[in-house]
Amino acid sequence: MEHTPPPLFRTGPTPLTRLLMLSTLSLMLLVADARFNYITLLRQATAVVLYPLQRLATAPAAIGRRISEFFVTHGALREDNQQLAARNLELAREAQQARALQQENAHLRGLLGVRERAGMPALAAEILYAARDPFARKVMIDRGIQGGIEAGRPVVDHVGVIGQVTRVYPWLSEVTLITDKGHLVPVMNLRTGLRAVLAGTGDEGRLELRFIPLAADFQTGDQLVTSGIDGVYPPGLPVAQITHVERNTAYLFANIQCKPLAGVHNHAQVLVLGPMSEKPERPPEYDGTAQKKRKKGG
Amino acid sequence: MSANSMTPQELLLPVRPGFILLTLVLALLANLLPWSGWTAWLAPDFVALLVLYWCIHEPRKFGFLTAWLLGLMMDIADGSLFGQHALAYVILAYAGTFLHRRVQRFSMAPQILHVIPLLLLTDLVVLLVRALAGADFPGLPYFLGSFVGAALWPLLTRLLKLPQRPRPDPDRV
Numbered sequence: 001m002e003h004t005p006p007p008l009f010r011t012g013p014t015p016l017t018r019l020l021m022l023s024t025l026s027l028m029l030l031v032a033d034a035r036f037n038y039i040t041l042l043r044q045a046t047a048v049v050l051y052p053l054q055r056l057a058t059a060p061a062a063i064g065r066r067i068s069e070f071f072v073t074h075g076a077l078r079e080d081n082q083q084l085a086a087r088n089l090e091l092a093r094e095a096q097q098a099r100a101l102q103q104e105n106a107h108l109r110g111l112l113g114v115r116e117r118a119g120m121p122a123l124a125a126e127i128l129y130a131a132r133d134p135f136a137r138k139v140m141i142d143r144g145i146q147g148g149i150e151a152g153r154p155v156v157d158h159v160g161v162i163g164q165v166t167r168v169y170p171w172l173s174e175v176t177l178i179t180d181k182g183h184l185v186p187v188m189n190l191r192t193g194l195r196a197v198l199a200g201t202g203d204e205g206r207l208e209l210r211f212i213p214l215a216a217d218f219q220t221g222d223q224l225v226t227s228g229i230d231g232v233y234p235p236g237l238p239v240a241q242i243t244h245v246e247r248n249t250a251y252l253f254a255n256i257q258c259k260p261l262a263g264v265h266n267h268a269q270v271l272v273l274g275p276m277s278e279k280p281e282r283p284p285e286y287d288g289t290a291q292k293k294r295k296k297g298g
Numbered sequence: 299m300s301a302n303s304m305t306p307q308e309l310l311l312p313v314r315p316g317f318i319l320l321t322l323v324l325a326l327l328a329n330l331l332p333w334s335g336w337t338a339w340l341a342p343d344f345v346a347l348l349v350l351y352w353c354i355h356e357p358r359k360f361g362f363l364t365a366w367l368l369g370l371m372m373d374i375a376d377g378s379l380f381g382q383h384a385l386a387y388v389i390l391a392y393a394g395t396f397l398h399r400r401v402q403r404f405s406m407a408p409q410i411l412h413v414i415p416l417l418l419l420t421d422l423v424v425l426l427v428r429a430l431a432g433a434d435f436p437g438l439p440y441f442l443g444s445f446v447g448a449a450l451w452p453l454l455t456r457l458l459k460l461p462q463r464p465r466p467d468p469d470r471v
Contacts, residue, residue: 018362019392026366026388029381034431039380046374053323054375057330129332132341133376134440135433140377167377174377181434202434 047169054140054172058128121274123147125155128172137180137202139163141270144171152232154273160238160262161185161226162270175270178239178260179204187239188227192217195227198240198258207240209256214247218256234273238262310462313356317461321348322368330375339439342447345372346420349387350413351454353394354401365391379431386423390416406452413451417444 013021032039125141143149145168153165155175163183167174176183181202187209188195194216196209212218222242228235240258247254325344333341345368352360369384376383393416394401401412421444425435 015362015392015395019388022362022366022388023385026369026381026385029370029384030379030427030431033380043374043380046370050326050371050374053326054330057327058332061332129330130334130338131375131377132329132333132338133378134339134436135428136378138377169374202436 043167044169047172051169051171054128122271123149123274125149125270125272127175127268127270131174135202137177137183137200137204138166139175139177140172141165141175141272142172143272144169144173146171149173149272150275153275154233154237155270156237156273157262157268157270160240160260161233162260162262164232165272179207185233185239186227186230187224188235189218190223190225191219192222194218195229196224198224205259207258207260209242209258210253212254212256214249214252214254216254218242218245218254220245223261224258309464310459311464313359313462315359318352318356318360321352321458322364326368326371326375329372339442340446342443342450343372343417343420344447345369345383346387346390346417347447347450347454349391350394350416351451351458353391354398355458357395357398360391362388362391379427382424382427385427386420389423390420393419406455409455410448410451414445414448417447420444 012018029039029042123143125143125147128140128142131138131140141155149165149168151165151168151173154161155163155165161178163175163177163180165173166176177200178185178198179200179202181200183200185198186195187198196212196218198207199210201208209218209224220242223238224240224242226233226235226237226239238261240260242256243259244257245254246256322345325348328344329341331341349360349365349368353365365387366384369382369387370380372378372383372387373380397412397416401409404412418441421441425440429435
């Protein structure tokens with residue numbers, strides 16, 4: 001810098017040196033984080049320091065919600081109650097049907113010798129805040145390692161899938177939403193049973209089906225549910241609805257836009273589902289070197 | 299704005315390190331508030347703003363290491379790449395320290411004109427890091443927060459200088 005201190009005083013390295021040192025350190029961390037997952041421990045240590053602040057920052061909103069819940073009017077409550085009663089009746093009817101179907105299903109499965117799909121444990125959690133990262137779609141929920149959450153668990157709300165736990169901290173975890181760019185969900189068209197891959201676009205409220213041939217039977221309004229073939233999302237959870245189908249013969253694939261069903265961007269209660277009970281054996285990793293050796297040998 | 303942009307200098311009490319720490323914690327809190335929708339685009343990066351403020355006004359008491367650690371915390375809070383904010387804040391701290399004598403001499407409006415490019419530089423560093431990691435450009439509103447942050451600069455300066463003002467002497471008539 002412009003002022004050189006007299007040698008009597010120790011001032012440490014110059015600003016430029018410090019800048020270069022810390023920048024190099026940051027770059028090393030960035031590479032370590034982006035390429036290898038070496039720094040989980042460092043992340044978690046920093047997360048512990050940050051945790052009280054995260055809770056404190058979200059406290060006003062939580063208190064506000066609680067206060068507004070307290071001052072709910074009699075009329076609103078009655079209306080709510082009526083709606084819930086109606087919904088309850090409807091659900092009870094469905095539940096009765098489901099019980100009958102379950103029995104029938106168990107019977108048929110028994111006949112076929114297929115293992116029964118076990119019910120899945122679920123943990124309730126609350127969305128604390130949406131991460132401020134404009135490059136990604138993520139939310140933080142208020143349960144972490146201490147709450148028994150692991151990375152890879154699917155997260156749903158009362159309507160459908162909202163995303164997947166991608167990082168866990170001691171008391172919080174990070175959920176990547178299905179709208180995140182690069183997030184893929186294997187889905188199935190409920191109407192036709194066709195399987196496809198649903199990709200996030202990075203836009204709020206817009207998803208797209210990729211690599212669908214022009215002739216495939218997908219229509220506006222079709223519901224998409226998880227197909228369960230990825231071993232992450234259990235089958236049959238509602239994910240999205242098709243909003244727009246465009247078939248242009250100039251392109252190889254149809255352009256199919258969807259919108260997520262679940263309240264992906266609302267602050268709400270969510271459920272973190274347990275791990276899938278039955279996973280098929282993982283196929284052996286494709287080993288490029290073995291292939292090469294074989295080629296050399298042959 | 300008059301052509302003579304020099305302002306009368308006031309004598310201030312030395313700032314207490316505890317006060318700096320308190321403001322930084324408050325800035326972190328402000329960043330962690332559940333911003334959503336368009337407010338998330340408008341909300342400035344308060345931590346970056348505070349880092350810049352202390353680098354310009356108290357470069358002797360605010361180290362690069364503090365800026366770097368704050369950056370790491372923001373990375374955790376955002377769930378972004380570990381080190382992107384750290385890198386951006388260190389570069390910002392360096393730029394702030396480098397320019398502090400110059401910026402301090404100016405009155406408010408030219409100061410803001412210095413603050414805008416510095417905050418945009420921080421945004422650019424983050425953008426560059428994410429672009430290298432394979433992210434898309436999120437659109438021009440991405441830079442809005444920096445302008446809002448710069449608009450808050452006069453208010454921030456006024457507020458943060460309050461505890462440094464000497465108390466009026468009761469004996470003076």
